[in-house]
Amino acid sequence: MSNASANLNIMVKAARITGRKLLRDFNEVENLQVSTKGPGDFVSKADTMAEETIREQLTEARPNYGFLGEESDETFGEDPTRRWIVDPLDGTTNFLHGMPHWAVSIALEHRDQIVAAVIYDPLKDELFTAEKGEGAWVNGKRLRVSGRSELIETVFATGVPFGGRSDLPETLQDLARIMPVCAGVRRWGAASLDLAYVAAGRYDGYWERRLHPWDIAAGILLVKEAGGIVESIDSDDSPIVTGDILVANEPLFNRFAKLVRDTH
Ligand code: IPD
Numbered sequence: 001m002s003n004a005s006a007n008l009n010i011m012v013k014a015a016r017i018t019g020r021k022l023l024r025d026f027n028e029v030e031n032l033q034v035s036t037k038g039p040g041d042f043v044s045k046a047d048t049m050a051e052e053t054i055r056e057q058l059t060e061a062r063p064n065y066g067f068l069g070e071e072s073d074e075t076f077g078e079d080p081t082r083r084w085i086v087d088p089l090d091g092t093t094n095f096l097h098g099m100p101h102w103a104v105s106i107a108l109e110h111r112d113q114i115v116a117a118v119i120y121d122p123l124k125d126e127l128f129t130a131e132k133g134e135g136a137w138v139n140g141k142r143l144r145v146s147g148r149s150e151l152i153e154t155v156f157a158t159g160v161p162f163g164g165r166s167d168l169p170e171t172l173q174d175l176a177r178i179m180p181v182c183a184g185v186r187r188w189g190a191a192s193l194d195l196a197y198v199a200a201g202r203y204d205g206y207w208e209r210r211l212h213p214w215d216i217a218a219g220i221l222l223v224k225e226a227g228g229i230v231e232s233i234d235s236d237d238s239p240i241v242t243g244d245i246l247v248a249n250e251p252l253f254n255r256f257a258k259l260v261r262d263t264h
């Protein structure tokens, strides 16, 4: 992070400004929680406002890059080789329920490769950053994936489909195979932070299906730059394309991947 590129500095600035705004909104959610209407509308406005703030910051600094964000239609820049991939608020359900686990996620893609990444958790003031070939960092401290190699000592993260999604049985079967052989599986509800925590060696691995590019773009680079392995679950294509992702440290990867992929 000490030799951060101009692009990374732009991303960090956008994430911090947006994080400050979201923090103010999060405090307001706690007040709205007790009202009969609840904070739902307010939070979807916070989501949209956050994306507008990020888009403004990034587009002002780099007017010719494309922009793919969760809350608006994709725009294509004059430079077709570069685009921002942004989740302005990852972990919306946590945010809505006043739970302190959500983040701003910004990635820069160049010729189909993620080259810079920022995931910012404003409540914990943890700024995760990575640049291709330059390593991954949290608040200026170098990140490494965990060194654990005994499956029974490992903690994995995942996401469990909600709201009537038809893929719930698949994930329940994953859990039935994986939970008995490890020390625990967490479902904390923010894919970007799941990946950042693997990069930080907190989780030993993570898998999830049917995600969007903005959920995982920044986290993928963080994990790779921290020495982890990143693959799609059932294909050789990038998880950005498939939406299915499997990550772990090197000593565990093959055994963990077999467990996740062994769906028969
Ligand atoms: C969600 C979170 C969650 C994952 C969901 C995502 P959102 O993103 O990353 O962990 O399980 O699939 O949609 O909606 O909070 O930005």
Ligand code: CA
Pocket: 087, 089, 090, 091, 191, 214, 215
């Ligand atoms: Ca998301």
Ligand code: CA
Pocket: 070, 087, 088, 089, 090, 091, 092
């Ligand atoms: Ca989101």
